[in-house]
Amino acid sequence: MQCRNAREFFSPYLDGELSPAEREVFRQHLGECPACCKELERWRDISLALQGMKAPVATPPGFLAAANTRLAARQRTRPWQGIRRWVAAAAAVAVLAAGSLSYAARGLWQHLPAPVARVQQGDGQQLAVDNPDPAARPPASNLLPDSGHSQPVKPDVQQPDSGNPPGKNQLPVTAPGNGGGQPVTPDSGKPGQQPTRLAGGEPYTARAFLSAGRQATSTMIKITVDDINGTKAKALSLASSSGAAIQVIADQDNGQVKRVIYKFTVAESQAAALVAGLSQLGQVISKNTTTQDLTQQFSATLEQYQAKVAQVNAAADAEERAKLTKEAKALEQQLSTWEEETKQHTIILWLETK
Structure with a gap:
């Protein structure tokens, strides 16, 4: 199991929602990863x-009656979608009433594959809408891949005739005639550095990690x-x-x-x-800083990644090559996540009234 x-x-x-098998795998990972612990x-x-904040959050007067009336009207026109919307609305109210961290933080600290109910304004009232179809997702935003931080990558596009060098966050440059899918690495132009090109498949170019x-x-x-307001x-202004x-x-x-908890991810220099x-x-009330040394884990995973890339480029069977490629990409993703995390400092700010 990878950290992501x-x-x-x-x-x-x-x-307590994990199955016994999932719980066992998760605990094994915790035993090997101090950072996740x-x-x-x-x-x-x-x-x-x-x-500890056990007091329920009361719904506004007339909210349930208005919601039920609206849902009933929509149910008569599109029964199946009406049922789905009713379930989505119930889930949204449960989030507001329970104040559970499992709902409040799950969508913020990690990228979940499960769909999440959304609420939008329509005709002056709140309407529960269908969960988005996974096949109709909006275009991907500039987020670091599965880092857990959801830090937006600032576009650094060079303006025409600006004289400024391209930023480090630009997309990888693709060399002409290399198949259009492989980024140019620092060693890509050196003799003997290109992976062997196999018949029927493009070579897997390993990403360079220091x-x-x-x-x-x-x-x-x-x-x-x-x-607190x-x-x-002030806290958001400082972070921005x-x-x-x-x-x-x-x-x-x-x-x-009243209590609010923020997570700020900032460059180590700031x-x-x-x-x-x-x-x-x-x-x-309390302040503590912890540092986790991931050097050994990073180096070991880097060796596995390099060996896996070599296996990919040596594989002759298409099915085996696809399997090895998937494993190599998983290792590459883990290394990318660690690389970003170790460049930044995570700050958890906990504010509450006296």
Whole structure:
């Protein structure tokens, strides 16, 4: 199990929703991955805190009657879609009433394959809509692939005649006549560096990864404040000015305590200043920074990846080649995830009223 797959198990594991086989595989991964263990502990702490806010969130007066009337009208015209919309609306109300971390954080900390119900405005009322068809997804946005951080990649397109060099985030350059599908690597022009081209298949060009030290650093800050709305605005302003990617993990109000939890992902060079600024927003209850050394895991996975690419290019059987290619891409994705995580600093900001 790769880390990007393990993250999908955090919430169902805490909710006791995993099957015995899934739970066993997940626990084996936790025994081998200190980084996932640490992140799971943060999930558990946040989940316990949110579960302590037991007061239900009341629906607005007349909401259920209006929703049922609207759904009944739509059900008469399109029965099957009406049933689906009723289920989607019930799920949305359950999220609002329960305030469960398994719903609040699952779609924010990871990319889930399961469809999620959405609510949109229509004729002045809230309408439950169908879950989007996986075959009709919108064009992919510039997000890092399955990193768990959902950090947007800033487009760095060179303007005509601007004189500026291309940015590092531009798409890989494709060499003319190489099949249109393989990026040019630093060593692609050197003799003896091209993989052997097999009949009936394009060679798999390995992505270059530097075998350097890899450390993933995270900081968690818990702060109590008097004016949580004003503090939220200040926190978001600080994060935006530092270029951080912003995710809302939870935003709760049980009538007694208001609580909001953010996840900021920022370049390591900006992390110290952002942590210092956030620490001035109120009374700091706790603050701790942890660093996980992923160097050994990265190096071992890099060796597996390079060996797997060699097997792909040596495979003569098409079915075997496809299987090996899939395995190589999975290893490449894991290395890419670690590479991005170790370039950035994760900050969990926990705000709550006194």
